[in-house]
Amino acid sequence: MPLHPIVAEVTARIIARSRDARGAYLERMEAAQRSGPGRAKLSCANFAHAFAAMPDEGKAKMRNPTAPNLAIVTAYNDMLSAHQPYERFPDVIRAAAEAVGATAQVAGGVPAMCDGVTQGRPGMELSLFSRDVIAMSTGIALSHDAFDAGLMLGICDKIVPGLTMGVLAFGHLPVIFVPGGPMTSGLSNAEKARVRGLYAEGKVSREELLDSEMKSYHGPGTCTFYGTANTNQMMMEMTGLHLPGAAFVHPNTPLRDALTAAAAHRAVEIIGEGQAYTPMAQVVDEKALVNAMVGLMATGGSTNHTLHMVAIARAAGVLIDWSDFDDLSKVVPLLVRVYPNGSEDVNAFQAAGGMAFVIRQLLDAGLAHDDVVTVAGGGLRSYQREPFLEEGRLVWREGPTTSLNLDILRPVSDPFQPEGGLRLMEGGLGRAVMKTSAVKAEHLVIQAPARVFDDQDELLAAFQRGELTGDFVAVVRFQGPRANGMPELHSLTPTLVLLLERGQKVALVTDGRMSGASGKAPAAIHVTPEAAGGGVLSRVQDGDMILVDALAGRLDIQVDPDVLAARPAARGPDHASGFGRELFGWMRRSAGPAEAGASVLFEEIT
Known part of the structure; x- marks a missing residue:
């Protein structure tokens, strides 16, 4: 199927609009790649500092200038359900790296706050700016220049955009995002909404409301409604920064652990010393960002991404605006109804066919670019596959060609709406x-x-x-x-x-x-x-x-x-003080407009 003319037109004008900024960005990334692996340039004292705490076997590998070293940047904390599973991931990644002759180190941590906890509270006023803090924290983690590739452990609202913005400053490195997955389904969304409405009218007590909420948010993983966290996971699939089908696999399962280990293996395969070298700067380009915007429309995702995608794009030297979103929305049909746009959650969406089905539909209809670079190799078509375990071995199979639940997921030929919403x-x-x-x-x-x-x-x-x-x-x-x-x-x-x-x-x-x-x-x-x-x-x-x-x-x-x-x-x-707000005065004064991503970083980045 040829590319839809509006998708082609929007892509072409983004490329033209971004020519200077994108060219300057790519020049910086190419210069960083030409300078060679950072470890080779460190003095002996500097280098010894970088692996002093490693066990002897790790130190022996680090002395070998051809042995890859993977940077792990993690948003782990054990307060938030989506990030608690990341406690285990570094050990899984280290073991996987060791199995292929590499090493892996936690290069740094980034903050991860939860809008669900801070809603209606003063802390919520720090939430959006936490994205830019995360970007800067990612830059600090990677500034040691001792790594050949990166694995980003983050999943929720501002964390994935912040990690993406930060690591794009090191776009000469291959980078794979490693999700944690959604929690299992709890109380139905309809019942949760009913109790919230009754509480707003004063007809149920706070204790009854809390009981309802605890049945909804009850275990490890992201919240299961289709808010910003799960929209992030869609975006990572559409831009080719996940391994295919990684988005909506539950945490603490054998398949999730296998995908995490596979991310480490793949990162080693695509470093600069190999034939399959895949720097992040090549993955996140104009076409990949159009794919992400198309995915947003097709799935009815979070409006936060009219800020985040703009800021991410600027970090890669690409200039997009709300007119691009609007034009794409008019031709991309709504294929997904997940709460709050429907009654079911992302687990039901995954069971119905998930991102593999959505991507197949968009490509078959000429609404997305297949000719993009992805961390999996090949184009976007590789993301119409789903991961499975066969006798303990990770394999990918073609995803479903028909929806398994038309109340949740529909084909382009029979959408919920003709426009993206x-x-x-x-x-x-x-x-x-x-x-x-x-x-x-x-x-x-x-x-x-x-x-x-x-x-x-x-x-x-x-x-x-x-x-x-x-x-x-x-x-x-x-x-x-x-x-x-x-x-x-x-x-x-x-x-x-x-x-x-x-x-x-x-x-x-x-x-x-x-x-x-x-x-x-x-x-x-x-x-x-x-x-x-x-x-x-x-x-x-x-x-x-x-x-x-x-x-x-x-x-x-x-x-x-x-x-x-x-x-x-x-x-x-x-709003100048209290609850840490006094620390963010310079960010309020420096923030750009919403249509430019509401960032304090974009002028310097582009």
């Missing part, structure tokens, strides 16, 4: 994005008076007082990166959905984030320019008529422009 919104309030894949058709257009809040807690308090009556557009501002670090506003979701279910027409407009929590309630998010950066949001007042039209992609305020310009800009709440 992500829409660029433009107008008098600025530019924003909206995830429409879970929004009912009758909620896609609303024109109603504004109710303005400078804090999500203000909206929740107004709801508790019974003040949120009638139709309205909730404007929750001063939630952008420069204001307070751009926290997710997940806590608003149950309340907004409840109002919809009562028959009110409501929508959210914000310069903050909603992430994978974007669901039934229409939400124009990531509004740029943000209120703290002089955006029109800072001049909106209660009662102003707001149009949120996802069908036409319009986000307008129906106030005379001269009247609007004459209004003084509101000032947001003080």
